[in-house]
Amino acid sequence: MTGYETFPLGDVDLQCGLRLRNAWLAYKTYGELNSRRDNAIVFPTYFSSNHMANEPMIGEGMALDPTRYFIIVPNLFGNGLSPSPSNTPPPYGRARFPLVTYYDNAMCQRRLVTEGFGIERVALVCGFSMGAQQTFHWGAMFPDMVERIAPWCGSARTSRHNFVFLEGVKAALRADDVWNNGWYDQPPEKGLRAMARVYAGWAPSQDFYREKVYLDLGHSSLEDYLIASWEGRYLQLDANDILAMTATWQAGDISDNPIYGGDFEKALGSIAARAFVMPSQTDQYFPPADNEIEVGLMPNAELRTIPTIWGHTGGGPGRNPVDTGFVDAQLRELLGS
Numbered sequence: 001m002t003g004y005e006t007f008p009l010g011d012v013d014l015q016c017g018l019r020l021r022n023a024w025l026a027y028k029t030y031g032e033l034n035s036r037r038d039n040a041i042v043f044p045t046y047f048s049s050n051h052m053a054n055e056p057m058i059g060e061g062m063a064l065d066p067t068r069y070f071i072i073v074p075n076l077f078g079n080g081l082s083p084s085p086s087n088t089p090p091p092y093g094r095a096r097f098p099l100v101t102y103y104d105n106a107m108c109q110r111r112l113v114t115e116g117f118g119i120e121r122v123a124l125v126c127g128f129s130m131g132a133q134q135t136f137h138w139g140a141m142f143p144d145m146v147e148r149i150a151p152w153c154g155s156a157r158t159s160r161h162n163f164v165f166l167e168g169v170k171a172a173l174r175a176d177d178v179w180n181n182g183w184y185d186q187p188p189e190k191g192l193r194a195m196a197r198v199y200a201g202w203a204p205s206q207d208f209y210r211e212k213v214y215l216d217l218g219h220s221s222l223e224d225y226l227i228a229s230w231e232g233r234y235l236q237l238d239a240n241d242i243l244a245m246t247a248t249w250q251a252g253d254i255s256d257n258p259i260y261g262g263d264f265e266k267a268l269g270s271i272a273a274r275a276f277v278m279p280s281q282t283d284q285y286f287p288p289a290d291n292e293i294e295v296g297l298m299p300n301a302e303l304r305t306i307p308t309i310w311g312h313t314g315g316g317p318g319r320n321p322v323d324t325g326f327v328d329a330q331l332r333e334l335l336g337s
Helices: 052-057 104-117 130-141 160-174 191-198 206-210 222-234 238-248 264-268 288-297 309-314 321-335
Strands: 005-013 019-030 040-042 070-074 124-128 149-152 274-279 302-303
Touching: 005 104, 019 052, 019 104, 040 104, 052 321, 070 104, 104 130, 124 321, 130 149, 130 238, 149 321, 160 191, 160 238, 191 222, 191 238, 191 309, 206 309, 238 264, 264 288, 274 288, 274 321, 288 302
Parallel strands: 040 070, 040 124, 124 149, 149 274, 274 302
Antiparallel strands: 005 019, 019 070
């Protein structure tokens, strides 16, 4: 893949106690940084995606308008562009890739913003799903730097139920005969297909399936939807990369770091940025109830629930025009505040 840049990080000491040597951060920018350096937006990527997946939320006339803002999209560690099992040399490649937390990601992203572009204040940090979890981390870790945050379809801490859902995803992938504890000689295709089907039961909602929305998307049947949209997507990815991102997701907690020492309420209370927190009303693993608790502990936050039957996928950039339009309208209002 071309069309992105890399920021050299050198040796990065991770929260897990290991060191990634000669690391880098893959990113793409949209728009121009103004002379005051005050029009920057950070828009992190989400699970099994890269910067291109965020692009449906970026465009002239939209809230994230590159003619007005300088939009930085940093790629998540583990996604195949930033350091990942599939592109890291021995001894930390493949199954030996270390746990990289959201804290590690945010610290490296901040270096890109401050060292790479000389930006001291960020107008907005926003993101979907794992991008939302990174957004919460930015708000808690750098409260004097971030003016606004807009996490959607994500939480400040991965819940126990969410953790267990991901255990099912991992178990399905690892059940493949060729898995070999991550040292596979060929892609574990059976495991990837199984994992995709487990995931397909969680990402959309019951209403999505009841109303057969997949037929409106051009699929001929439910089976066609599962094969084309789900198996087809994950067969394109490296299995160890998927597990690296899953490990980051499962470890998600804005308070599990040297700043807050596990005090979750203190971490939420330290988010000074104005915040619009946007759950999907039918999300099965980032449910609105979790965000309701978090917003109640944040000093300057509002809950803006996405009225969708698409479940978690409703928040996916460009997945459907109605839900993308809802999120865009909230971002526009927040940026105008």
